[in-house]
């Protein structure tokens with residue numbers, strides 16, 4: 477007898493599953509990489525492989541809407557390949573990563589997308605996609621490339637308002653870009669820091685000889701973020717272009733978003749574990765350069781307001797902004813902070829940190845944690861309900877979690893291609909046991925059992941009804 481068409485080829489049994497309706501003890505039937513059945517425990521037809529989830533919680537595989545792999549920016553290139561970063565993501569329960577196609581000096585956004593597709597092809601352990609990026613200027617030729625890229629499945633476009641000459645576009649160009657995207661089903665991602673405020677502040681630090689990492693946050697004051705967030709919210713009101721503010725760091729930013737939501741504006745925000753957990757006092761420590769990212773991590777009060785913004789829905793996502801430099805790169809200019817590489821490794825540690833600092837400490841319930849790390853990034857990026865949810869018809873992307881498992885975060889135990897983690901020595905409670913991407917187990921009990929090249933390029937389309945549900 478041949479294999480019956482309606483038998484699952486994989487069943488996940490005995491777990492407590494995070495369905496949209498809430499946590500339920502159900503079994504999941506999977507066939508050809510998709511969820512085909514959700515049934516009472518023990519009631520699904522038997523067939524194929526069985527994954528035992530007894531005692532575990534089963535969450536949708538995490539979506540990381542903000543990672544940087546093999547990024548060359550200025551003097552430094554991040555250390556990891558797509559194979560390394562996507563496997564580290566899987567160790568952390570993430571089954572989709574979305575990176576950026578940043579045009580090099582002579583490249584257009586189209587060139588950059590094609591190059592990035594080649595770099596990642598056949599390399600990834602989990603699924604992946606790219607944000608289009610507009611860098612340095614916005615000529616007609618570039619604007620004309622965007623509607624076809626959106627139609628091909630790359631509807632999200634990143635703009636930087638800082639890093640002059642490297643990637644920055646002027647604020648007036650951001651406005652033009654938003655008008656174009658709004659007319660063609662696109663969404664803008666904005667790195668919101670006002671360049672002129674930061675450039676003056678850096679120059680003042682340098683002329684005063686204040687160039688240790690302790691002055692990094694001084695050179696990037698909260699007002700630099702808030703000034704650009706306010707301007708871009710104004711453009712959203714004018715153009716109705718949906719906005720995804722990346723890596724919000726200030727306690728006041730979620731409050732600006734909340735006011736915009738009250739007006740019905742399509743503006744959304746992420747923060748990252750570093751802004752929730754790390755404190756600006758770290759910059760004055762001996763190894764302060766290791767924590768340099770832009771915007772900088774901020775005060776205890778900012779952190780509390782960011783947590784509040786996640787719980788009260790002013791912010792919609794926690795992604796990582798993974799940027800895998802090592803300590804050699806981080807220390808090279810430790811006496812002159814303006815030349816330090818900006819960014820922190822983190823694609824592997826997001827779920828552990830949020831289970832520990834968010835769930836176990838009562839700041840986020842499990843449903844909200846799933847929304848922030850899976851469902852909402854999928855909705856914003858045009859991947860939902862294929863990704864970010866456990867439902868019949870969705871991809872079988874699952875992370876099996878043991879909420880009671882405790883340990884200590886050590887760089888030596890992680891799989892990121894660097895020699896440090898900003899969270900060294902921190903205790904955690906709640907850990908990944910198994911990660912499944914499209915019905916294939918990628919990581920199980922701390923071992924890689926996946927296949928390089930299993931990950932597929934995802935084409936995306938923004939659904940305005942899903943944005944409205946945020």
Ligand SMILES: [Zn+2]
Nearest residue numbers: 542544722797
């Ligand atoms: Zn970033």
